[in-house]
Amino acid sequence: MKRIKIKTIFEEKDCYSEKEVTICGWVRSNRSQAQFGFLNVNDGSCFSSIQVVYSDEMSNFASVSKFRVGMSLLVKGIVKLTPSMKQALELHATHIEMLGDCPENYPIQPKRHTREFLREVAHLRPRTNLFSAVFRVRSVAAYAIHTYFQKNGYVYVHTPLITCADCEGSDQMFKITTLDLKNLPLNQDGSIDYNKDLFGKQAFITGSGQLQGETFAMAFSDIYTFGPTFRTENSNTKTHANEFWMIEPEMAFCDLEGLMDIEEEMLKFVVKFVMDNCPEEIAFFDAFVEKGLKDRINNLLNSKFVRITHHDVIDILKKAKINWEFTPSYDDDIAKEHEKYITEYFNGPVFITNWPKDIKAYYMKVNPDNKTVAAVDLVVPGAGELMGGSQREENLDKLIERMDTLHVDKEGIDWYLDTRRYGGCVHSGFGMGFERLIMYLTGIENIRDVIPFPRTPKNCEF
Amino acid sequence: MKRIKIKTIFEEKDCYSEKEVTICGWVRSNRSQAQFGFLNVNDGSCFSSIQVVYSDEMSNFASVSKFRVGMSLLVKGIVKLTPSMKQALELHATHIEMLGDCPENYPIQPKRHTREFLREVAHLRPRTNLFSAVFRVRSVAAYAIHTYFQKNGYVYVHTPLITCADCEGSDQMFKITTLDLKNLPLNQDGSIDYNKDLFGKQAFITGSGQLQGETFAMAFSDIYTFGPTFRTENSNTKTHANEFWMIEPEMAFCDLEGLMDIEEEMLKFVVKFVMDNCPEEIAFFDAFVEKGLKDRINNLLNSKFVRITHHDVIDILKKAKINWEFTPSYDDDIAKEHEKYITEYFNGPVFITNWPKDIKAYYMKVNPDNKTVAAVDLVVPGAGELMGGSQREENLDKLIERMDTLHVDKEGIDWYLDTRRYGGCVHSGFGMGFERLIMYLTGIENIRDVIPFPRTPKNCEF
Numbered sequence: 001m002k003r004i005k006i007k008t009i010f011e012e013k014d015c016y017s018e019k020e021v022t023i024c025g026w027v028r029s030n031r032s033q034a035q036f037g038f039l040n041v042n043d044g045s046c047f048s049s050i051q052v053v054y055s056d057e058m059s060n061f062a063s064v065s066k067f068r069v070g071m072s073l074l075v076k077g078i079v080k081l082t083p084s085m086k087q088a089l090e091l092h093a094t095h096i097e098m099l100g101d102c103p104e105n106y107p108i109q110p111k112r113h114t115r116e117f118l119r120e121v122a123h124l125r126p127r128t129n130l131f132s133a134v135f136r137v138r139s140v141a142a143y144a145i146h147t148y149f150q151k152n153g154y155v156y157v158h159t160p161l162i163t164c165a166d167c168e169g170s171d172q173m174f175k176i177t178t179l180d181l182k183n184l185p186l187n188q189d190g191s192i193d194y195n196k197d198l199f200g201k202q203a204f205i206t207g208s209g210q211l212q213g214e215t216f217a218m219a220f221s222d223i224y225t226f227g228p229t230f231r232t233e234n235s236n237t238k239t240h241a242n243e244f245w246m247i248e249p250e251m252a253f254c255d256l257e258g259l260m261d262i263e264e265e266m267l268k269f270v271v272k273f274v275m276d277n278c279p280e281e282i283a284f285f286d287a288f289v290e291k292g293l294k295d296r297i298n299n300l301l302n303s304k305f306v307r308i309t310h311h312d313v314i315d316i317l318k319k320a321k322i323n324w325e326f327t328p329s330y331d332d333d334i335a336k337e338h339e340k341y342i343t344e345y346f347n348g349p350v351f352i353t354n355w356p357k358d359i360k361a362y363y364m365k366v367n368p369d370n371k372t373v374a375a376v377d378l379v380v381p382g383a384g385e386l387m388g389g390s391q392r393e394e395n396l397d398k399l400i401e402r403m404d405t406l407h408v409d410k411e412g413i414d415w416y417l418d419t420r421r422y423g424g425c426v427h428s429g430f431g432m433g434f435e436r437l438i439m440y441l442t443g444i445e446n447i448r449d450v451i452p453f454p455r456t457p458k459n460c461e462f
Numbered sequence: 463m464k465r466i467k468i469k470t471i472f473e474e475k476d477c478y479s480e481k482e483v484t485i486c487g488w489v490r491s492n493r494s495q496a497q498f499g500f501l502n503v504n505d506g507s508c509f510s511s512i513q514v515v516y517s518d519e520m521s522n523f524a525s526v527s528k529f530r531v532g533m534s535l536l537v538k539g540i541v542k543l544t545p546s547m548k549q550a551l552e553l554h555a556t557h558i559e560m561l562g563d564c565p566e567n568y569p570i571q572p573k574r575h576t577r578e579f580l581r582e583v584a585h586l587r588p589r590t591n592l593f594s595a596v597f598r599v600r601s602v603a604a605y606a607i608h609t610y611f612q613k614n615g616y617v618y619v620h621t622p623l624i625t626c627a628d629c630e631g632s633d634q635m636f637k638i639t640t641l642d643l644k645n646l647p648l649n650q651d652g653s654i655d656y657n658k659d660l661f662g663k664q665a666f667i668t669g670s671g672q673l674q675g676e677t678f679a680m681a682f683s684d685i686y687t688f689g690p691t692f693r694t695e696n697s698n699t700k701t702h703a704n705e706f707w708m709i710e711p712e713m714a715f716c717d718l719e720g721l722m723d724i725e726e727e728m729l730k731f732v733v734k735f736v737m738d739n740c741p742e743e744i745a746f747f748d749a750f751v752e753k754g755l756k757d758r759i760n761n762l763l764n765s766k767f768v769r770i771t772h773h774d775v776i777d778i779l780k781k782a783k784i785n786w787e788f789t790p791s792y793d794d795d796i797a798k799e800h801e802k803y804i805t806e807y808f809n810g811p812v813f814i815t816n817w818p819k820d821i822k823a824y825y826m827k828v829n830p831d832n833k834t835v836a837a838v839d840l841v842v843p844g845a846g847e848l849m850g851g852s853q854r855e856e857n858l859d860k861l862i863e864r865m866d867t868l869h870v871d872k873e874g875i876d877w878y879l880d881t882r883r884y885g886g887c888v889h890s891g892f893g894m895g896f897e898r899l900i901m902y903l904t905g906i907e908n909i910r911d912v913i914p915f916p917r918t919p920k921n922c923e924f
Contacts, residue, residue, distance in 0.1 A: 003715055005615055005683070024715040025683070026885050043714075044682030045615050072714075072885040099715075100856070100886035108884075123674070123877045124683035124884065135678070139618040146608050153467055153507050156601040160915045161690055161706050164922040174660075175643060176636040176667060178694045181654055184643065192643055198636075198694060199922035205638060205667065212585070212915055216597070220506030221467070221487070228689060229621055232640045232660060241623050242660065251532075252505075253465055253561075270762040332686070338556065339463060398582035415585045415924055422570075422586065423488045423534040424562035453622040453674055460626040460661035462674060462877055 007046035008078060013089050020094065023050065024074050026127065027102075029110050032065035040097075040112040041073060044126070047133055047280040053075060054093040063098075069110055070102030070127075100275055115449055122453050122462055130288070133281040134450055137274060138438050144273035145226060145247055145434075148266050154249065155220040158227065159209025164201050165412035167252075173204035174230055205230045210248050210363075210429060211416045214392065217250040218419050218426055224249040226434075234457050238446045241435065243455040250429035256365075256374045256391045259428040260351050263378055263387055264305045267349075271297055274441055282441075290443025291317035296382055296443070303348035310334070310355045310372070320345075331356050336384055343381040352377050362402040364390040376430075383440040389430025469508035471541060475551050478541040482556065485512065486536050488589065489564075491572050494527035499559075501526075503535060506588075509595055509742040514539060516555040525560075531572055532564030537704045541810050584915050584924055592750070595743040599736060600900050606735035607688060607709055607896075610728050610780055616711065617682040620689065621671025626663050628875035635666035637691055667692045672710050672825075672891060676854065679712040679889055680881050686711040688896075694921050700908045703897065705917040718836045718853045719829075722891040723847055725840055728766045729811075736903055738759055744903075752905025758844055759903070761792075765810035772796070772817045772834070775804055782807075793818050798846055805843040814839050824864040826852040838892075841895055845902040851892025858882035895897035 003024045009016050012026055025043030032038075035056045042049040052075050054064055067073070077091035108127050118125040125131040149156065162176065178198040179185065185193040209225040216223045229246040251262065263287045275282055275297060286294040310330075317328035317338050326335040334342075334352070354372040357364070364373035374391035392398040399420055403410055410417065438450040448454040453462045465486045471478050475682065490592030494500075497518045504511040514537050516526050529535070539553035570589050580587040587593040611618065618741035624638065640660040647655040656664045671687040678685045691708040713724065737744055737759060748756040772792075777798050779790035788797040796804075796814070804812055816834040819826070836853035855861045861882055865872055872879065900912040910916040915924045 007615060016546075024887070026680075044617070045684075070885045072887040074715075098882075099888070101763070101880075102885045103883070106884050121877075123677035123880060124681075126678055132681060135619070136617055136682070138620070139616075142618050142620075143608055143612045146605055150601070150605045153469060154601075155506070155598055156604050157914055158600070158604075158690070158707055160705055160913075160916045160924070161918055162692070162922060165924075174638040174640060176638045177643070180635060181637060181639070181643070181646065198696060198919055199917070200920040201922065203922055215924075216588055216914065218488075219586075219594060220598070222507075230624070234640075234660060243622060245620055253536075314719070415583075418585060420562075421565070422562075422568050423532045423564045425486070425534040426561070449491035449624075452619055452678065455569070455622055455624045455661070457660055458662040460624060460663065460665055462622070462627075462677075 003074070004347060005045035006041070006043045006048070006050045007089075009050065010046060010048060010088060013079065013081060017081050017089075018078060020076060020078055021091070022074065022076045023091070024072065024099065025050075027067055027069050027071045029069060030067050037065055039067065039073070039075075039093075041075060042132075044132060047129070047136065047278075047284065048087070050089075050091055051087050051094070052091045052093050054096055058093065058096065060096065064096050067096075067098065068102050068104060068106070070106040070108060071098055071101075072100035073097065074099055115446065118453075119448055126452075129284065131449075133278075133284050134438070134442055134444060135452065137278050137281050137441055138450060140277050141270060141274050141438060141441060142226070142434070144270040144277075145266075147273065148269045149222075149224045152222070154222040154224045155216065157209070157213055157216045157223045157225055159225050159248075161197070161205055161214040161228070161230075162203055163206040164199060164203050165409075172232055173207060176203050176205055195329060207231055208213060208246075208248065208431070210250065210431070211413060213248055213250040213429065214416070214419050214427065217252045217429070218423065218425075221252045223248070236457055238448075239436075239439075241447050241451060241454050241456055244451065245434035247432045247434060248429060249415055250427065252425050252427045254391075254428045255426050256353060256428060259389055259391065259430060260305070260307060260353075260376055263351075263389065263430055264349075265374075267378075267386070268301055270437070271441065272301055275301075285443050290382075293443045297400075299347075300349055300380065305349040305351055305378070306346045307351045308352060309353050313338070313350075313352050317341065323399070331358065333359050338382045339379045343379055347381070349378060349380045349386075352379060358384065361389070362406045362408050363392050363399065365393045366398060366402070380440060381435060382443075386436055386440060387430050387432045389428060391426065391428045394420060394424045394426055396424070465536070465767065467507035468503070468505045468510070468512045470514065470703040471553075472508060472510060473551065475541065475543060479543050480540060482538060483553070484536065484538050485553065486534065486561065487537060488513075489531050489533045491531060492527075492529050499527055501529065501535070501537075501555075503537060504594075504628070506594060507590070509598065510549070511551050511745065511920075512551075512553055514553045514555050514558070516558055520555065520558065522558065529558075530561065530564050530568070532570060533560055534562035534564075535559065536561055545685065558744040558919055562909070567674055575720055577908065580911055581916075588770050588914075591746065594910075595740075596747050596900070596904055596906060597914065599740050599743050599903055600912060602739050603690070603732060603736050603900060603903060606732040606739075607728075609735065610731045611684075611686045611711065614684070616686045616831070619671070619675060619678045619685045620685055620861050621674040621687050623667055623690070623692075624661070624665055624667040626661060626665050627871075630894060634694055635669060636694055638665050638667055664908060669693055670708075670710065670893070670911045672712065672893070673875060675710055675712040675891065676878070676881050676889065679714045679891070680885065680887075683714045684711070691736045698919055700910075701898075701901075703909050703913060703918055705915050706913065707896035709896060710891060712889065714887050714889045716853075716890045717888050718815060718838060718890060720838060721851055721853065721892060722767070722815075722838060723771060725813075725838075725851065725892055726811075729840075729848070732899070733903065734763060737763075745903050755905045760844045761809075762811055762842065767811040767813055767840070768808045769813045770874055771815050775800070775812075775814050779803065786843060795821050801841045801846045805841055809843070811840060811848075814841060822852070824868045824870050825861065828864070842902060844905075845898060848902060849892050849894045851890060853888065853890040856882060856886045856888055
């Protein structure tokens with residue numbers, strides 16, 4: 001008999017009522033009494049476990065009574081609807097069989113474990129309610145992102161991770177090599193002979209696919225990337241990891257206003273998709289991780305995102321009767337405390353536009369004031385910056401001028417400049433850190449708890 | 463007025479008939495005559511370009527007549543259905559505006575370019591018919607894969623790429639570091655002091671997420687990965703790249719037969735999804751890349767995949783009256799020539815099962831004969847091996863015995879062994895190289911032509 005997923009039984013409970021089914025899963029708890037007992041069995045197909053009722057009519061009642069948390073089981077039984085009880089249904093077991101044993105020292109016991117402890121057993125933590133919910137939401141959110149872009153005619157582009165262009169500044173990228181580090185081949189002048197390396201030159205792992213993405217936007221109009229990204233930052237904060245996933249859409253024939261329209265529509269689509277598909281998980285986060293999470297998310301869905309310039313944000317911050325740790329400045333970035341204030345001020349997500357050009361990247365379009373660029377950051381209540389994007393400088397001469405001013409190596413990325421030589425156009429793009437989104441959706445405050453196996457300084461286990 | 467995608471106009475042509483629309487795109491060709499002319503404009507939203515008819519009633523007729531291939535345009539016009547002609551509709555222009563110029567020396571001209579040349583301008587090649595089709599199919603196929611697994615309740619897991627466990631053999635992995643290679647810190651014994659590296663030990667970029675995937679399958683039952691993968695192989699063949707994308711599903715409570723059921727269902731779903739969503743592209747490949755491609759693909763959809771043991775395959779090969787370059791052997795891998803013969807012999811896809819254990823990995827389940835393992839390769843006509851998988855050894859003692867025999871370092875992956883200590887179960891998984899699938903779907907024979915920016919030995923441009 002084929003196993004049925006527990007999710008399917010819950011979803012189609014009227015079909016399965018009074019029918020015999022076979023499930024497989026892991027014991028979450030076992031409460032045994034003299035003549036009967038209750039096993040909670042979870043197969044990870046949904047947040048809920050199924051309650052299995054067993055009785056001493058079963059020949060192996062004595063051993064089932066002693067089944068331990070963590071064991072894997074096969075259970076045959078009759079589905080009984082229990083509309084008057086907390087759970088919608090029960091499984092009245094006719095056959096229970098242990099598939100895999102689990103010793104008493106199993107680290108995941110039905111009690112509250114600290115998240116710090118669970119990070120040490122990252123390979124086992126998806127067996128807890130919290131991480132089962134987090135990683136199911138992560139999966140559904142990833143699919144929501146693909147679905148949004150595919151339904152809207154974007155082409156998904158796998159931009160390369162290995163790069164030999166160090167335009168990002170090689171200090172921020174991991175070096176990769178196949179050379180023997182203990183015995184590096186040297187040129188006569190003592191420098192490393194990268195001719196002997198696999199690619200014939202020094203190679204890195206990149207932190208962005210934007211430039212390659214722009215070249216594809218010049219063929220497909222609308223493209224997106226979604227892949228892993230690497231930063232060498234030696235920073236041990238709650239929001240930094242050295243390996244994370246990022247989405248980078250790029251749209252031809254799209255200006256700053258159009259960019260904000262897309263960001264808002266995409267975010268609302270993804271958030272709604274997750275709420276529709278993970279109601280149990282969202283309810284769990286609302287109850288046990290962040291009280292009010294559901295209201296916060298609903299508020300985002302129902303609000304029209306504010307659009308305001310960086311200049312006007314600074315005005316508001318300066319007028320506020322607050323003793324800022326960082327003094328707001330028209331020429332500077334805004335600090336976390338400012339982001340928090342401004343999202344509370346508007347009680348919703350805020351697009352902050354037209355940033356001082358001196359603190360932004362070379363490829364952003366310089367505004368007619370020659371002081372600001374057509375960049376936009378989206379800041380949201382509770383999570384701060386969620387997306388960063390800009391209209392790109394489509395004028396070749398102006399782009400080169402900015403590259404020269406900022407000492408960006410043009411030679412290595414001459415191909416990128418071709419996007420401005422051959423049928424260039426107004427275009428825009430943004431980047432969204434995927435983990436930032438998951439933290440926003442779950443209320444989880446530490447990035448280490450939304451990545452299956454996080455990589456941070458001094459931490460590369462599993 | 464908002465631009466409309468050309469795909470939308472084709473798909474909803476009856477709605478748009480006689481209506482004015484605005485499109486943006488790039489000139490593919492321009493045939494101008496005395497009083498009128500025809501521009502083919504493509505915006506990458508679909509394979510087809512739209513035919514724009516312009517006449518000397520437009521004030522800028524003279525300059526439009528000279529518009530060059532590659533320029534980006536904005537066109538306003540009235541949609542006219544032309545059911546009697548080759549194209550379904552035309553756009554009768556009321557306004558044509560150049561957005562971005564394109565010089566005469568634009569490398570992508572409306573003529574046949576060699577694929578070798580186009581690899582040198584990989585950033586421009588998606589502007590050709592061939593690569594427009596290839597990369598649209600790549601995108602749709604990726605979405606098909608996500609859709610199959612998500613609809614079937616799999617959890618998408620982002621397994622880490624950075625690893626410090628060298629269980630795969632560090633020779634086959636890229637080393638990554640933040641250390642200054644020209645000035646490596648050394649221990650007193652002369653070895654490299656990896657304590658000073660970002661992770662505090664030597665790190666690599668991994669070639670598989672299977673082991674981490676297995677740990678998540680022990681919580682969610684069914685999981686899949688889909689991400690970039692790296693191999694250091696210094697091999698310049700048509701089927702090898704140093705960076706490629708791979709899908710690795712892993713299913714708990716699933717044996718070898720169940721694994722083959724899933725592989726077959728998944729492949730048929732993905733192939734059908736691409737045929738349904740990319741009919742123009744498939745027709746193009748059938749006409750210009752591989753004659754008979756459509757029949758080959760339809761044949762796969764309609765066939766029941768053969769299941770046969772490695773032993774029986776060798777029997778067939780030995781009986782064949784062929785002068786093999788590689789002699790078929792019961793103890794050995796099968797060669798490309800054998801794969802080709804066997805798919806032709808059965809005229810369809812073939813699952814080859816129960817391989818000699820000595821040529822397979824330590825984690826595969828040893829069969830009762832103690833000579834073979836419960837592994838399966840799927841070989842398909844025209845593309846050879848498309849997927850490789852196995853039932854995993856779920857018995858801890860037997861797994862450790864195999865690891866010891868094959869000198870696999872147990873210490874670094876003790877966490878992996880926990881999957882057999884705590885509620886282990888029969889489980890299976892497979893890997894599919896995504897590029898292999900795209901080559902199968904497009905008829906393209908060189909992996910460099912299905913990856914946006916391929917990385918191969920001595921080649922890391924863009």
